[in-house]
Amino acid sequence: MWVFRRFNHTHFPQISEFRLLPQYKLKCGLEIHTQLDTRNKLFSMSTNDPFHSANNPNLHTSFFDIALPGTQPLLNYEAVLFATKLAIALNCRVNLDSQFDRKHYFYGDQPLGYQITQHFSPFASQGHLPLYRDIDGIAEINKNIHVAQLQIEQDTGKSLYKKSEQITLIDLNRSGVPLIEMVTEPDFQDLGQIRAFIKKYQNLVRHLKISTGDLETGAIRVDVNLSINDHARVELKNLPNTSSILNAIKYEYLRQVRIIEDGMANKLLSQPETRGWTGSSTVKLRGKETTIDYRYMPDMELPRIKLASDVVETVRKTMPPSPDKVLNTLISEPYRLSLKDAKILCLNSNGQGEMYNHEELQQFYLDTFHSYAYRVKEGIRANNLSKLPTNWIIHELLGDLNKLELPLSKITKVLKPKIFADFLMLIHNNEISGASGKLLLFHVLKTLKETNCDACASIDFDSLIDEFDIRTINQIDDGELEEICQGIIESIKNEKLINDIASGKKKNSIKFLVGQGMKLSQGRIKAQDFEKSFKKVLDVKW
Structure with a gap:
């Protein structure tokens, strides 16, 4: 365990030396985007198959997916069913009257110029997922990770940057794939809790048959919100797998501790920011956007999701x-x-x-x-x-x-x-x-x-x-078995080993003799019968 000291560039600890320091409290929350394994996309009848069509860009697209003017969204209610199942499994309160909103930002892989999500009235909220020491391997006996909200939203397309040709290719197979964004409260205080939660969440969505749950393919994408001693929050993005998530948190924790130790906390940590993970360090991507930056507004083309009062209980009864x-x-x-x-x-x-x-x-x-x-x-x-x-x-x-x-x-x-x-x-x-x-x-x-x-x-x-001819010989003449054992002892030609077994100096070595007997009899004679006979032949007293 390394001793904490004032940081400088020379003595900046490596990730391999990572320890949480008691005077610098880690606080983390997760935003997990889960692709739903529905037959069709969220707002169109396009096939929901973003991965198997990787070699066929823009194959599974409709007019709405590519934002052709005049096209309108049509809600896929299978996604609503999947969201209900996850909300129940996470002990959430399901909002029987939720709505879709537009989150405005401009990227090439978001042809609408906005993402359809749920901001003002999300699908579910106030849930929790319990972690246990004996089941999940956390340090505490148990710990509840609280879920702030679940919201249904559409995925973006995918950009492929070709540096050599200085062009960006856009694949919209993923555009409009249904997502559930789950936002947890900042309840995580160590890496063990984060690792356990991600693993448990992956297993849960697979168990419910609503997602493949794979980080490697992007079916689950995790962003981390992190702060130390309640300083400004930093969001970590571009985290492709669990090891990247944990290493990025380690690096960012040590980076922020160094800043605080250098007396720069007010200057450098007063504003939230979004940082990316390069594989070895975190780098600033942009200042953290505010709600005003996104210009949220209700989506006029989609009606509210209104569920009957008994629908949640009906779905609950069908769940495993x-x-x-x-x-x-x-x-x-x-x-x-x-x-x-x-x-x-x-x-x-x-x-x-x-x-x-x-x-x-x-x-x-x-x-x-x-x-x-x-x-x-x-x-x-x-x-x-x-x-x-x-x-x-x-x-x-x-x-x-x-x-x-x-x-x-x-x-x-x-x-x-x-x-x-x-x-x-x-x-x-x-x-x-x-x-x-x-x-x-x-x-x-x-x-x-x-x-x-x-x-x-x-x-x-x-x-x-x-x-x-492998049936066990349950009854064998004692004299015949002793003769077999004597033959095995003579074939070994290791007098010292035999004497050590007989004297009790190497008691466990009798298992070697038994093994030879089992091999010779092709397992047809029981091991305990061989052991008893070997002891008699060697006149073992122990």
């Missing part, structure tokens, strides 16, 4: 349980999953390499668990009931699917939860060993991939076990 609620269910009885395993079933990272989404995986796990639990019935403690389903679905099955690049949705047409529960019962009843089970599962999945899941109407695990 929140990710936090599902998580708490999975770590409780009867599942008793670890938090790490429960998060795999609940959190959707939307990664391109994953062979599943969290919803289908979660449902496969729950269906398999209940089918397996019904078969087991008695004879196993409740806290061990989830051990096999967890290990074999979350670890073995997912590992094999990623290795084979095989989607879960494809194999479940044949390998249904009930059949997978049958497979787990073979291991539970010691009909096959865990090692044999791994080989058998991989073989089944590989076959499903090679046959495109069409050649197998069903999977007969019993027949496959007999075909590969």
Whole structure:
């Protein structure tokens, strides 16, 4: 931890040395713009597909998107539905009578000369999203991040600067894509809270199926409002991902601390400003605009959004349980999953390499668990009931699917939860060993991939076990097993190791002998039977 001292250019701390200093209080708020995954754009019937058409600029545009004179906007109510879902999930008060306003500014990628947004009467307000230490990894036991408002607005087009040709190209595929802008209160006091909130918000919009939630593609864009010791607020823009957001905050915090220490606070921090992130430092873009600069005015071409009094409750009843609620269910009885395993079933990272989404995986796990639990019935403690389903679905099955690049949705047409529960019962009843089970599962999945899941109407695990001769030998003559163990000991030709095991000097090394036995028997003889026999052969006293 570095000791604080008066800053100068020579001793200006690096981001890698970052620490929050108790005498300089960080206060942050976020503005998050979320592209809604609706079928059409916000005010036209153009296809909402700004990313997949990157190589075809201006493909998904209508007369209104390019601001052809005389064209008028027509509201897409699917965006209103998505906004309602997010407002409910964020515990907001939905405004049953909201309106659209015009925010005037002039950029080449904003052909109207103004953005249609909600300024005077936004769609929702007064919400909050709770963060928890055990779920989200923040330092506090819990913390509410308050949401000031949600507003529906249109996205701009995209500018492509070609420096070599000294021209700017405009792509309006993104123009008019529906956005929700969420503005939080300045409740963030450290980087851990910011990181946790962004991650939780991403998972929430994916869970609600209203956005892809990706920072990298621009489906979510985050601006940071930051101040120190209640000095003038600085807005940070052009932050493409979470690491950029955190590094920009670190740099700006240290920059402002240096200014305050140099006695320049009144001169340099008296006026709000907007700064950009270059990847290594923040740079001033412009002075912070005021409401007057934008000349807000109600949009005369769009009627107010008036919702019936019961619409919010109707939407609420159709929504899935929140990710936090599902998580708490999975770590409780009867599942008793670890938090790490429960998060795999609940959190959707939307990664391109994953062979599943969290919803289908979660449902496969729950269906398999209940089918397996019904078969087991008695004879196993409740806290061990989830051990096999967890290990074999979350670890073995997912590992094999990623290795084979095989989607879960494809194999479940044949390998249904009930059949997978049958497979787990073979291991539970010691009909096959865990090692044999791994080989058998991989073989089944590989076959499903090679046959495109069409050649197998069903999977007969019993027949496959007999075909590969991997059924566990539950009863073996003690003399025969001891003879096998003696042969393994003689083949090792390491007298010192054997003596150390026998004397108890290297007790754990007996696992090496057991492993050799399991390998020789192809997992058909149980490990505990081998261990017992090795101890007898070596006359182990410990």
